[in-house]
Amino acid sequence: MSGRLQFQGCVSRKLHRSGQELMVDLFMKLPESIFPTEAANVRLHFLRRRLFARWLLAPMVLQGQEETLSRLLEDLPGEQPLIAMVSVLWEGLTSLRQGLRPREQALLQRAAAYRQRPLHEVLFTTSWLHFLDPRLRLLLRRLGQGSVAPAHACARCRASQQGHAHLLPLRLLRKLQVEEISKNVYAFPALTPDFCRLFLEELDAFYASGLKSSRPNSMNRYGAVLEEVGLSLAVADFQRHVLLPLARALFPGIGDELDGHHAFVVHYRTEAGDRHLPPHRDDSEVTFNLALGRSWEGCRLIFCGLMQEPDVHRHQISHAFPGAGWAVLHLGRQVHAAEHILSGERTNLAARLLTRV
Ligand SMILES: O=C(O)CCC(=O)C(=O)O
Numbered sequence: 001m002s003g004r005l006q007f008q009g010c011v012s013r014k015l016h017r018s019g020q021e022l023m024v025d026l027f028m029k030l031p032e033s034i035f036p037t038e039a040a041n042v043r044l045h046f047l048r049r050r051l052f053a054r055w056l057l058a059p060m061v062l063q064g065q066e067e068t069l070s071r072l073l074e075d076l077p078g079e080q081p082l083i084a085m086v087s088v089l090w091e092g093l094t095s096l097r098q099g100l101r102p103r104e105q106a107l108l109q110r111a112a113a114y115r116q117r118p119l120h121e122v123l124f125t126t127s128w129l130h131f132l133d134p135r136l137r138l139l140l141r142r143l144g145q146g147s148v149a150p151a152h153a154c155a156r157c158r159a160s161q162q163g164h165a166h167l168l169p170l171r172l173l174r175k176l177q178v179e180e181i182s183k184n185v186y187a188f189p190a191l192t193p194d195f196c197r198l199f200l201e202e203l204d205a206f207y208a209s210g211l212k213s214s215r216p217n218s219m220n221r222y223g224a225v226l227e228e229v230g231l232s233l234a235v236a237d238f239q240r241h242v243l244l245p246l247a248r249a250l251f252p253g254i255g256d257e258l259d260g261h262h263a264f265v266v267h268y269r270t271e272a273g274d275r276h277l278p279p280h281r282d283d284s285e286v287t288f289n290l291a292l293g294r295s296w297e298g299c300r301l302i303f304c305g306l307m308q309e310p311d312v313h314r315h316q317i318s319h320a321f322p323g324a325g326w327a328v329l330h331l332g333r334q335v336h337a338a339e340h341i342l343s344g345e346r347t348n349l350a351a352r353l354l355t356r357v
């Protein structure tokens with residue numbers, strides 16, 4: 001059984017039942033003043049009499065929240081009708097924020113503060129789909145129409161033993177300038193130069209506002225975490241409508257259920273920026289990495305092999321982003337690095353995509 005349920009103030013986007021198992025994805029829009037993130041996107045998983053609950057695509061999910069969510073449901077008997085559970089959940093979510101720790105509160109407040117008066121409102125309130133490169137838009141439309149059936153998959157990939165064989169015809173990829181620059185590493189035009197310009201201006205405004213962000217990741221020191229700039233909803237929307245379908249097509253299996261992310265920007269400059277990035281793997285199933293600008297020399301990406309495989313440290317390819325708006329999509333396990341920057345500035349937007357559920 002599968003379908004949609006409609007509750008008051010809450011839409012269930014998915015309902016699957018098979019045997020003793022019932023899975024419900026709920027999208028519950030809470031007032032922004034209570035929870036300014038997408039924290040109300042919840043999956044309930046009933047397995048016989050047991051009930052599990054997880055946040056879906058909620059980048060600002062904090063450990064405390066998930067614990068509270070589970071506690072909310074723990075006391076309910078397994079046979080409790082779904083509708084009653086949802087109303088308990090609904091009330092619980094509204095009071096959830098009070099249980100957050102001070103650091104978590106500060107993160108949410110910072111994001112909410114900047115979101116109230118950004119430079120370019122459009123980046124926060126409009127789907128980034130409006131800024132898609134027309135070639136990527138076409139590819140997504142083809143994927144959405146299901147015209148790319150496994151039967152059309154390229155023979156080389158069907159024959160691959162690696163288990164990550166993509167399902168797209170090579171001719172289509174070539175036409176849309178999606179290139180497999182190294183095994184399982186795809187380069188393609190993703191967003192318009194306009195998007196990149198607005199985004200860079202927004203970052204300048206954020207830094208000028210005096211608000212501070214945590215460092216982007218454990219290796220890059222210069223940059224910002226997008227959730228802390230108030231962009232968590234926009235990133236989650238982009239993941240759902242663009243990155244997820246792409247990952248499903250290019251990395252079937254590992255890319256099928258990407259429901260979380262860590263998204264950030266990094267800056268490479270000869271001064272006041274990182275100068276290079278040593279080889280590493282990402283803490284992700286799949287990573288999206290977009291060049292925003294401005295102009296630079298050097299700082300090419302280097303891709304090696306997959307972690308835990310014999311050729312992991314073999315240098316396979318160096319890649320120069322053709323310009324702002326171009327991206328790469330690769331497996332988190334793919335070891336990669338950035339060469340030294342020689343001049344100018346390279347700012348990139350990266351989203352490490354994870355399967356959390
Ligand atoms: O654009 C780059 O230099 C790569 C950034 C990266 O790999 C990372 O932040 O994990």
Ligand SMILES: [Fe+2]
Binds near residue numbers: 280281282336
């Ligand atoms: Fe990385």
